[in-house]
Amino acid sequence: MPVAGPVAQPVAELRGITKNYGAIAALRGIHLTIEPGELVALLGPNGAGKTTAVRILLGLTPATSGRAAIFGHHPASREARLRRGAQLQVAKVPETLRVREHIELFSSYYENPLPFAETIAAAGLKGIENRLFGDLSGGQRQRVLFALAICGNPGLLLLDEPTVGLDVEARRGLWTRIREYVARGGSVLLTTHYLDEADALANRIAVINQGRIAAEGTPAEIKERGAAAGLEDAFLAIMKESSLQEVA
């Protein structure tokens, strides 16, 4: 038998994933792979199943069927936990801890965390290390949550709508920090409703609608689906098309 050459292991994998919440079919057979160094954007309307996919990769909820893996490990395993970081759509951390204390606490969960100063720099938190989380503005809180996602020096970042509520400058700042993370060798799964964000950051976009992948490709390939009218029109065209197929 020929010996296969070394194959880079996917950073994250969803294979034939379904997820039912009672009668609600949130995911209906999703295949999604994130290769090393990739930033994959998951787009889709409210209720499409994006957060459900992220929660499965985080081991927070089990899939109903299919296989999910992080660097080949079960999402709920210690190995997977040590190699990923996440910023969730709805995240709560204690208001009465200081920025520094949050980062030190989270860093202690990991085997090879980033040095504190590097986390502060990578999240744009210089100067507010000693502030109470509860005293921070919305944008500053988002930056702390990003710091908690990267402080463990993970190979995979799962970012669920990380730029909601940020002003333009703060959003661009986070884009820069995400790009820097990818430049250092990290891989990212990002969900967003901002199509310009997916266009600016992603090397691959997966559009999800009603629990299925409706389209997948580079931003340029996805845009072509909208007769080159831009990503937003392509997105709407894909939604319309995949919903019609659903009805048929």
Ligand SMILES: Nc1ncnc2c1ncn2[C@@H]1O[C@H](COP(=O)(O)OP(=O)(O)OP(=O)(O)O)[C@@H](O)[C@H]1O
């Ligand atoms: N814990 C839960 N129990 C029951 N139904 C749920 C639960 N979590 C999600 N759902 C349902 O599953 C479907 C997918 O939800 P999900 O949160 O994954 O969507 P989403 O794509 O992240 O949407 P949004 O863009 O609004 O964040 C929705 O119909 C939602 O109501």
Ligand SMILES: [Mg+2]
């Ligand atoms: Mg969501």
